[in-house]
Amino acid sequence: MTSQGGKVHDARELLSTRSDSIREGNKRKVIRAVMAQPATQVQIARRTELSQGTVSGVVQELEEQRVFRVDGGEGERGKRIRIGSVRGVAVGVEVGHDRLTVAVRRVDSEDMVHSVVNFGAAQGLDTWLRECVSMIKDLVAQTGLGDEHIVSIGLGIPAAIDPRNAEISQVASSQDWDLKGHPKEWFAHEFPRVPVIPDNECNFAAYGEHLYGLGRDVEVLLFVKSSAGIGAGLIIGDYIIRGRHGLAGEIGHLTMDPLGVVCRCGSRGCLETLVGGARLVEQVRLAYAGYRVDLPSSLENLIERAKTGDRVCRRIVEDAARNIGLALARVSNIVNPELIVVGGELGRAGDLVIGPATQTFQQNALEGMFSHPAPTTIKQSDLGMLAGVQGALGYALMVDFKPS
Ligand SMILES: [Zn+2]
Structure with a gap:
């Protein structure tokens, strides 16, 4: 890592300059953006909201100091900037x-x-x-x-x-x-x-999907994590939408049935009461009530059985997916995402969930989202449990x- 005669920089020192000058501030921004992910100058400009000229100047200076190294690529703009001699x-x-x-x-x-x-x-x-x-x-x-x-x-x-x-x-x-x-x-x-x-x-x-997964270059991204509970994150541009109290994205407590069962939040008929992991496992038990059968021990186990053709498990997962699709349609009519990524354990069920969810979503969301040449789509997370x-x-x- 040490280049001949070159110094190895300390990342914490690089980022802890006490100077408030705009120039130092811009430098920190660019270093941070490249630390998060190697990028071309165009991508860095977009990520930092700095002008291409500013980015170009900072990159050149940091390359000379070996803070950055530059990969080959088509022309100046295609070259990828990476972190160089930095610990x-x-x-x-x-x-x-x-x-x-x-x-x-x-x-x-x-x-x-x-x-x-x-x-x-x-x-x-x-x-x-x-x-x-x-x-x-x-x-x-x-x-x-x-x-x-x-x-x-x-x-x-x-x-x-x-x-x-x-x-x-x-x-x-x-x-x-x-x-x-x-x-x-x-x-x-x-x-x-x-x-x-x-x-x-x-x-x-x-944000993981936005930086490293399917959500790269997506302007309005909705991510849904469905495991024991169900929650969502909304990214617009490069920003996480948190709302006034940080409660934005609580899709799990969207009322799906005002007469449904009481949820742990104190409300009734929330999405989570229909698709939460323990609720799905409980549905299998109810399906076999009075019969001695080997019940799935976890949501993961239930999904495995659904995938291998168990009709009861399959129906429970598909119905959950339809409920998720309906909730997604409601949210989408408000925020109109470009892409919806499904993660968590249910996300790993693949087409078993994405298929019925998409069908219900399309039946209930506004038509313009699908008639457009670049329609809103629902996809399985490619980062899986590491998003x-x-x-x-x-x-x-x-x-x-x-x-x-
Ligand atoms: Zn609730």
């Missing part, structure tokens, strides 16, 4: 109901390492936080760097985060998981001076957190 590592964390995923990537590489454990918010803050710290340390060591090189930690949690102060405005479960205090400070003891960027885990998964950590990692790199 730094970025971290993404996704906390689910009973699943914890951590991903780590050096800023000068596209190779991400990750690990997953089967517990999360349901097991309590102290427990998952302790495990999370040790996972981060292990993965950072695997990249050949140390904790002192961590640039930022993106932290996706199952809660709504108030965009004004990064504090929790509502926890996803009415059982009130002990997600308390200030998420920005949860790692302060183990990783002092490392900025922690918290957000709702669905927002980060949507959340990738988005957390990428987004945290992009946030300009100058030292105070």
Whole structure:
């Protein structure tokens, strides 16, 4: 990595200049954009909202300092800018109901390492936080760097985060998981001076699709994560739409049937009461009520059975997909997305979910979305269960957190 006679820059130092000059600010923006993802100058200009001229000047200067390296490509505009002699590592964390995923990537590489454990918010803050710290340390060591090189930690949690102060405005479960205090400070003891960027885990998964998945170059992207619960993230341009209290995208609590069963949020007939993982597994039990059969143990297991032709499981998954399609049509009539990506466990069911969801969606959304030459489509996530950590990692790199 060290070039002859060249210096190896420290990523944290590069980004922590105290200068408030526009020039230094622009430089940080461009470095962050390239750390999040190698890009052409045109893409950097779009991502940073800087002029092509400004980007070109900054890129040239940073290339001379070997902060950037430039790949070959068709003409000046086709060349891809990458991080050069810079030491730094970025971290993404996704906390689910009973699943914890951590991903780590050096800023000068596209190779991400990750690990997953089967517990999360349901097991309590102290427990998952302790495990999370040790996972981060292990993965950072695997990249050949140390904790002192961590640039930022993106932290996706199952809660709504108030965009004004990064504090929790509502926890996803009415059982009130002990997600308390200030998420920005949860790692302060183990990783002092490392900025922690918290957000709702669905927002980060949507951002992951926007940066690295099917949502690249998509202007209005709707991402839906369907697992134990169901939530969504909306990205317009390069922005996560959070709303006033960080509650935007709570598609799981869209009322589908005002006379339906009571939901854990206290309302009645929410989408989640129809398609939440445990509700689907419960439907299989009801289907066989009074009969001794081997019931699916999890949503994943139920989907596997549906895929292999089990008629009961198949019908339950298809009906869930139709309900999701109807909810998506309602949301789409308001935000008119270009692309809808379905992730989470149901997203992995592929055509079994995408087919019926699309059919119901088209029956209920406004026709202009399909008669257009570039119709709104529903697709299965290609990042799978890693969309959340990738988005957390990428987004945290992009946030300009100058030292105070
Ligand atoms: Zn609800």
